[in-house]
Amino acid sequence: MSMLEVDRLTVAFPAPAGPERAVRDVSFELERGETLGIVGESGCGKSMTALALMGLLPEGTDTQGGITLNGRDLRTLDEEAMCRVRGNAIAMVFQEPMTSLNPVRAIGKQVVEPLMLHLGLDRGQAKVETLSLLERVGLVDPRRFYAAYPHQLSGGQRQRAMIAMALSCRPEVLIADEPTTALDVTVQGQILDLIRDAVGESRMSLILISHDLGVIAETVDRVIVMYGGAVVEQGPTWDVFTRLAHPYTRGLFAAMPRLGEGRRRLRTIPGTVPELADLPTGCTFADRCSLARETCHSQPPDMRPVGESHSAACLRLDAATATPSFGSRR
Amino acid sequence: MTFPNPPVVDADGLTRHYMLPRESLTAAPQRVFALNRVSLTVRAGRSLGVVGESGCGKSTLARCVMALEPLTAGTLRILGKDPHAMRSRALRRHRQNFQMIFQDPFGSLDPRHTVGRIVSEPLEAAEKRLGPDERRGRVREVLEAVGLRGADMSKYPHEFSGGQRQRIAIARALTTRPALIVADEPVSALDVSVRAQVLNLLRDLQDRYGVTYLLISHDLSAVEYACHQIAVMYMGRIVEYGSTEAILADAAHPYTRALLDAVPRSSPERRRARTTLKGAVPSPTEIVSGCPFAARCPLVEPRCRLQAPEWREVMPGHGAACHLV
Numbered sequence: 001m002s003m004l005e006v007d008r009l010t011v012a013f014p015a016p017a018g019p020e021r022a023v024r025d026v027s028f029e030l031e032r033g034e035t036l037g038i039v040g041e042s043g044c045g046k047s048m049t050a051l052a053l054m055g056l057l058p059e060g061t062d063t064q065g066g067i068t069l070n071g072r073d074l075r076t077l078d079e080e081a082m083c084r085v086r087g088n089a090i091a092m093v094f095q096e097p098m099t100s101l102n103p104v105r106a107i108g109k110q111v112v113e114p115l116m117l118h119l120g121l122d123r124g125q126a127k128v129e130t131l132s133l134l135e136r137v138g139l140v141d142p143r144r145f146y147a148a149y150p151h152q153l154s155g156g157q158r159q160r161a162m163i164a165m166a167l168s169c170r171p172e173v174l175i176a177d178e179p180t181t182a183l184d185v186t187v188q189g190q191i192l193d194l195i196r197d198a199v200g201e202s203r204m205s206l207i208l209i210s211h212d213l214g215v216i217a218e219t220v221d222r223v224i225v226m227y228g229g230a231v232v233e234q235g236p237t238w239d240v241f242t243r244l245a246h247p248y249t250r251g252l253f254a255a256m257p258r259l260g261e262g263r264r265r266l267r268t269i270p271g272t273v274p275e276l277a278d279l280p281t282g283c284t285f286a287d288r289c290s291l292a293r294e295t296c297h298s299q300p301p302d303m304r305p306v307g308e309s310h311s312a313a314c315l316r317l318d319a320a321t322a323t324p325s326f327g328s329r330r
Numbered sequence: 331m332t333f334p335n336p337p338v339v340d341a342d343g344l345t346r347h348y349m350l351p352r353e354s355l356t357a358a359p360q361r362v363f364a365l366n367r368v369s370l371t372v373r374a375g376r377s378l379g380v381v382g383e384s385g386c387g388k389s390t391l392a393r394c395v396m397a398l399e400p401l402t403a404g405t406l407r408i409l410g411k412d413p414h415a416m417r418s419r420a421l422r423r424h425r426q427n428f429q430m431i432f433q434d435p436f437g438s439l440d441p442r443h444t445v446g447r448i449v450s451e452p453l454e455a456a457e458k459r460l461g462p463d464e465r466r467g468r469v470r471e472v473l474e475a476v477g478l479r480g481a482d483m484s485k486y487p488h489e490f491s492g493g494q495r496q497r498i499a500i501a502r503a504l505t506t507r508p509a510l511i512v513a514d515e516p517v518s519a520l521d522v523s524v525r526a527q528v529l530n531l532l533r534d535l536q537d538r539y540g541v542t543y544l545l546i547s548h549d550l551s552a553v554e555y556a557c558h559q560i561a562v563m564y565m566g567r568i569v570e571y572g573s574t575e576a577i578l579a580d581a582a583h584p585y586t587r588a589l590l591d592a593v594p595r596s597s598p599e600r601r602r603a604r605t606t607l608k609g610a611v612p613s614p615t616e617i618v619s620g621c622p623f624a625a626r627c628p629l630v631e632p633r634c635r636l637q638a639p640e641w642r643e644v645m646p647g648h649g650a651a652c653h654l655v
Contacts, residue, residue, distance in 0.1 A: 041521035184383040185592045186607045214594030241596060255526035257555040259593050260578060266526040272491045
């Protein structure tokens with residue numbers, strides 16, 4: 001049994017035009033020490049999947065399916081029990097550290113909190129631990145950062161503080177939702193290295209959520225591609241990025257300008273993402289797909305094997321993989 | 331035989347300093363040196379990409395070129411005329427020649443105005459003599475040029491997706507048939523698939539109307555795709571300038587190389603140990619005596635901290651401000 005198992009997770013929000021199904025039948029497993037990436041465009045359900053794992057979805061949300069951590073179903077836990085899991089066994093790093101840090105409390109005070117709450121350390125022990133954590137995430141001169149307030153830090157330093165907080169209770173799963181999107185490209189590299197090292201050192205599992213295919217390619221072993229709330233392709237990063245089985249994955253790659261490719265014209269995916277309240281009956285990508293046939297519009301596709309532990313949800317998989325892959329070009 | 335196109339933007343020594351509020355009554359006033367003696371030329375029908383980290387002064391440069399901010403020093407010419415030296419009425423007329431696209435298509439369009447009104451607004455300011463029919467015709471023309479329909483004129487911004495709104499913003503910039511469009515991070519807020527549509531559109535419009543672009547972006551791959559020339563900025567200065575091919579293939583400045591190296595690549599076989607820069611951009615409230623990049627440069631030498639590097643040409647049209655070039 002895997003450490004984390006997500007089984008047919010479905011999240012729907014009540015909306016005037018009918019429930020918006022933000023996540024539909026998402027299933028995946030995560031082993032200890034494994035790194036998993038979730039990639040997709042805005043509104044594809046990647047962040048909602050993360051919030052569901054953390055038990056942080058807004059009230060009134062209709063959640064179905066199972067989330068099992070070490071054999072324990074997190075969905076059956078009450079709020080008090082979930083509080084003991086959140087920040088302890090599963091920790092999360094958010095995109096914009098300025099909005100997720102408390103602006104009126106010093107950084108040190110905020111890192112101390114989970115240590116006292118979850119590990120039961122007293123204030124003195126917690127402070128010693130916090131100073132070593134701050135140093136570990138690259139905030140040299142930890143005493144200065146302990147007393148500093150979030151506004152006194154740069155974006156990269158704030159994200160380091162967030163990571164210190166997330167690592168404080170030695171979580172089994174670290175979820176990082178677009179951790180470097182708000183940062184400069186040079187700082188992005190530092191933060192990704194930090195996350196990768198922290199995960200490697202302590203045999204944590206990582207779920208990295210990003211819209212940036214490059215960030216995903218450089219950081220994780222396995223990748224899930226999401227579109228319109230559902231998984232369209234998953235497999236080992238290298239396999240997925242070289243074979244590009246699903247037409248949407250191909251479209252994403254072709255649409256992305258890549259360094260060193262000059263002024264070669266970009267291929268685009270026509271149209272826009274579907275409305276979550278009004279999803280097509282068949283494949284959600286069918287309206288934008290050049291390979292779509294009649295059946296694609298009427299019949300939802302199931303996951304089909306592409307290679308070893310690599311699968312894609314597409315009825316026209318044979319046609320899609322018959323054309324040369326964009327992934328092979330440089 | 332080819333003649334160089336005439337310059338659309340000709341900037342010489344653009345400098346912009348901001349005064350910071352005093353920390354106390356007796357404290358010495360502090361200044362932010364946002365832009366320091368930036369000189370550049372963009373010729374008609376070409377596009378220049380300005381890249382750099384946040385706080386490097388690239389947006390200040392865009393706002394100074396648009397005459398949305400006064401200059402502390404330096405001279406700017408757009409089609410030969412200096413917008414900073416003009417009185418407001420003349421400047422308003424001159425503005426039809428240079429228009430701007432902003433990053434956030436949600437914040438830059440008035441939610442209470444129809445698309446038709448948004449797109450025709452620059453016309454009302456610049457070309458008062460146009461009659462309503464001509465004006466409507468012009469709006470229809472630019473909406474169709476950016477891939478929207480003339481019927482979209484009576485809709486409101488909230489009825490459009492992010493990519494479509496950016497098209498509306500581009501249409502608005504085009505209505506006065508400007509020679510220059512300054513675009514500040516025009517695709518940063520857009521998703522990958524939509525970003526490609528907008529980048530292609532910007533290039534098609536250049537091919538069709540010969541527009542000149544000054545494109546500000548932190549995204550090197552987008553700039554490579556859309557621009558003929560690249561200027562790399564660091565702490566309010568241009569540290570390297572050259573053709574896109576030259577910069578991508580043969581970057582001369584260590585900062586440019588670090589920037590290029592930091593871009594994550596999507597081919598997993600190339601997972602590599604990147605040479606990450608230490609630290610972040612230092613505070614721009616002090617003028618450093620040596621090279622501004624010395625504190626983070628992997629190749630730093632003692633002279634770099636003492637002496638500011640001079641501009642050196644690597645090849646005609648490609649230069650960098652670095653002692654080691």
